[in-house]
Amino acid sequence: MQIECLSCTKSNEFLLPLWVSTTFKFNEDDTLSILHLRPLESMSEKLAGNSSLREISCKECGSNEVEIIFNEYDNQDDDEVSALEGL
């Protein structure tokens, strides 16, 4: 699996927002303490869905134009096949 930024094409770090259910308590001095975190979204499902493409952003340039390649060897095989056909 590979993610590419179509804007800067350099970064390999990307940001993805996720929702979590947070259990917290009020302390005696009225401050908050977090007791537990439960993810509400599956990272893999979100990446596989098309909606995540708009939410993922490049950490380097902030662009949302990101391409997710699930199998980077697919294209390579096609290239090899076409090269052999050309010969």
Next chain:
Amino acid sequence: MQLICHDCWNYTYFEVDVETLRELKGGNGHLTIQDTKFDDFNYSQSMLRDNLNDIVAYVIKENGAALIWDPESKSYQNNYISCARCGSKKVTKPYSYWHSNKHQSLDRELLANQKEFTELRKERRYANRMPVLYKK
């Protein structure tokens, strides 16, 4: 006392949905998921705490705006915060007052409160049940 549940009168433990940020780091066909860090600053933890504080502060300040009318139960329910003891959304504030949280690592805080959270879940699961006698 900041908020109170109108079903079980809990005023300590609550739940809220918060948006946080995760970082995907690619390389050599692998994808690593981790907290977002800028230099030494953990932005994921900071965003989680800020969003939690923002929602709680908003609910406390704009008490009425955070409530929606539920025609089935014929009562006002909180749109953001629910009770962690009974799961009810009938959460409102008795009065408004707020302090910012002192800084602490999220991992340490979760670890420190792990036992308390386990006790809380046990309480919810076995609260309305009679004791069971086991035969040897």
